[in-house]
Amino acid sequence: MKISGRLIVLEGPDGVGRTSHARLLSQRLEAQGVATANFGLARSALISEHIEANSGQLHNFGPRTRALLYATDMWDQVVHHIQPALDAGFVVVADRFSFTPIIRESVRGTSKDWLNGLYASAPDPDIVIVLDAGPRRILHRVIYTDGIAELKGYESGMDLGHSNIPTVSFIHYQKLLRNKFKQLAKENSFPIVSTKGTFEYTHEEIWKHVEPVVTDLIVKSTS
């Protein structure tokens, strides 16, 4: 099947600004006449409700079950939503793709080959941009926006047993994730964009990478 659309993936840990940037990116593309569709983890009609309704339970699942549920979720969206959109020429902006579920479970000791295999025949992204910020900066953002009480067990990596103190565990866990994301970017030549600067600056940095990928789809101004 010929893919006429584009798949643009923003990756990075929680709190790095991914979701906000994915939204702004979609808006900018649509403003330029490019039809977009969205993808996000745990948003499938098949199991998102079950994942949300049981999110506590989900994180209590073993790593393999969790990985397979995320794979099911992704495949449901790919089959019913992403692939049809790509075939119809849409630009799909993915707020994370297969990389986060793979990284999250591989830091917990699940075989990377096995995890990669679950996504082996998924559509190939046209570009993957890894958003990056330091663990402490991300912690500050979480504290400022959601409050420290929102530091949850799984998102803080409490299950890794590094520390019983959520903030300490969080920073440790973010370091592990950050290293994995950097390694991923290096191995695949994915660009890394720091979200350290202003929101607008970061957006422009992202756009620099996106524009060449979608340039033929942009409706040129006639003025």
Next chain:
Amino acid sequence: MKSKEPSGAGILIAVEGLDGSGKSTQAHLLVQWLRALGAPVHHTEWNSSPMVKSATKEGKKNQRLVPETFHYIHAADFADRWERQIQPLLAVGGVVICDRYKFTAMARDGARGINKERIEMTYSFARDPDLTLYFEVDPEVSLSRIMKGRPNLKYYESGMDMGWTDDPIESYKKLQGRMREIYGKIADSGRMVKIDSNLGIAEIQKNVRKIISDSIDLSNVTLIEADDRRAEIHHYDDSTRMRYISPEGYTVLRHGVDED
């Protein structure tokens, strides 16, 4: 040096076969036998993880499942049972009886066009059982058993999702035929032991017990002492499910969850 701790190996036995092959009835009888011997035994059925099962049920009801998601969601269900039931009991040297194992995925997902290597890879965390019994039954026998038990065939059960034909029975036969072929190859490769399931229940069970006695060394299993079994037996009496063996000799009230 001998450790007092359980070896950790445990014994894993699986039953496989087409719908209506009688494997669930036989698995149930097998579990009862092992329990009577005092073995720490656990019985787990395909598609029975509490949370995953509810999602699978939704997906089937809405006819939303396609071969890929059918594959992954059943694997998630299995993984959950592997991580919470099968592996934990094996780790302390217990006996686990699986009513359907990864060979079911190979047959069902394979019949739906999922690549064999893909299926093996997804399930690679689960080792092959110490013994897998494949209940081989003539197509007419299994079909008549299935058709007697229920008014009509369900959408995925009959493979209607594949769009092969509009006739559920024809579709069901085609799916079963493909599964039989895959099962046959797996059995021929030596990963499953064939059992003639065209016989009566007691006769089949006799053969099952013989094969197990011949090929599985139960002497390493630490039996639960009689006094420690009492609470368990009491508990079990409360949860015993109603079963009825019809004159034709098959279970009418199915205790398995099986395919919806």
